[in-house]
Amino acid sequence: MLDTTFDQKKAEAFSESMVDILNKSAIALGLSIGSRCGLFEVMATLPESTSMRIAEAANLNERYVREWLGTMVTGRVVNYVPETRTYKLPEEHAKYLTNEGDYNFATGMQFVPVLANIEDRLVDCFHNGGGVPYSAYPRFHEVMAAESAQTVVAGLEPFIIPLVPGLREKLEAGIEVLDVGCGSGQAMIELAKRFPNSNFAGYDFSEQSISRAQSAAESDGLKNVRFEVRDAAAIGETEAYDLITSFDAIHDQAKPAAMLAGISKALKPDGTYLAQDIAGSCHVEKNLEHPIGPWMYTISLTHCMTVSLAYGGDGLGAMWGEETAVRMLGEAGFANVSVNHLDHDFMNTYYVATK
Ligand SMILES: C[S@@+](CC[C@H](N)C(=O)[O-])C[C@H]1O[C@@H](n2cnc3c(N)ncnc32)[C@H](O)[C@@H]1O
Structure with missing residues (x-):
């Protein structure tokens, strides 16, 4: 028939x-x-x-x-x-x-082989569960630093700082700033150079990234920035910072709720949390028109989700979505959360949160 x-x-x-x-x-x-x-x-x-x-x-x-x-x-x-x-x-x-140009796509293409490199281990996870740890990706931090130099570092002065009313003036006067999951530390180094009256800190659990950040700060002769190897889920500080940032560093955490609660506790009562994280929805059907939907789900599968699962974590994944982000920020004690999109960085959403 x-x-x-x-x-x-x-x-x-x-x-x-x-x-x-x-x-x-x-x-x-x-x-x-x-x-x-x-x-x-x-x-x-x-x-x-x-x-x-x-x-x-x-x-x-x-x-x-x-x-x-x-x-x-x-x-x-x-x-x-x-x-x-x-x-x-x-x-x-x-x-x-x-x-030299507007945006270097060739830099981002380096993620393709970096992520494909762990395919055997990932296939094993499909059969047996578990995850692939950060240490399995030899060039991840290097490529990440090159990518965030374009979206975060280049965007700080013209687009990101203006998201928080009065932030530039506060940075000029002198405040305490912490970046959680700081990677190679470029954002804090850039701000430390521009705002000598403020103090900057960066925490990351990658020894390789922190040592790269410390060397860069040292070679720039900066005295107002420090970097430490620390677990973001155990910040353990109270009302110490006026501004806390995280750039692309919540969704791949093993314990994102603990990280957000620690950030909330470490902020002064009138402090601000500024978080950049992947733009998208937690509902796959709402991501059908996402300009890089397949790319983001693949990055998530081959890195963000699996690194979290490797440490027994929640495995939120890159497409945890704005819905989940706003809910989790509320649960961490942030009463006011604004959701912002910036033209220079269509891959990410910028959350500005206060207690
Ligand atoms: C996607 S990368 C972003 C790095 C950096 N913020 C940037 O924009 O280039 C996420 C970072 O979070 C760090 N990270 C993941 N889990 C962590 C944890 N439990 N404690 C501290 N850092 C963590 C990773 O080592 C990595 O540097």
Whole structure:
């Protein structure tokens, strides 16, 4: 009997979209490799050039560069002139693939191999439960720091500080600030440089990140910033800070409720908690139009959720959603919570909370 419900056109369209995904996943890996090899920065400065000239300028092996250029040309990232065998990265593309431009997507593409690297362990978790700990991701903190340099550090002065009325004036006068889950500490270092009358602290449980943060603060000669290896779920301080921040650091905690309660306790009664975390809804159907829904669920699966589960945690995941965030902030003692979106950082929501 003929299956009359089978839609042949729908099947063909899906098959074409699979081919598209295959190609785009390959381009994503190529963008990551190009980013790590410095090829976009070099090509942005070169005129139309042969693969030999590009390889020499980047100090790389020509055969590898030429094969990589094949992906970039067929992926429509780089232009190619067959007559002269020359390649050119268009200015309009360089704007989104180098640190000189508006936003460097090639940096973010480095998450693809960083996360794919733990696939075997993740598949094992599908069968046996448990999680993959932070220590299994050798380059995570490095790539995270490069990404948050674009969204957090670059956005502090023009967009993030203005979210809290009067914050700039308070920072200028001198206040106590703590960043929880500070990673490589770039946000606090940036603020410590700009506001010498205020004191800044950063806590993270990653020894590698804290040592990187301490070295950076030391080489900048900063005396008003300190970094400590500490568990965010056990801050253990009372009414010590005027401002506490966390950047992309709640949803992947093992014990996010304990972290939020500790932050609430550590804030002075009139203090402010400013939290950046992934934008989205806790309802999957509401994320269908999310511009990077599949990307965020995949980052969550391959990192945020599993690292939390690895420490016996809640496994909230990156798509815990604004609904859950607002509820948990309320439960932690924050009576007023505003939910903000900033144009420069469409991946995140910014919560401003007071007790
Ligand atoms: C997604 S990263 C964000 C890092 C940094 N805020 C940034 O924007 O670059 C989350 C950070 O939370 C830290 N973290 C996770 N669980 C923690 C815990 N229980 N105590 C302290 N830090 C924790 C991780 O080590 C990591 O640096």
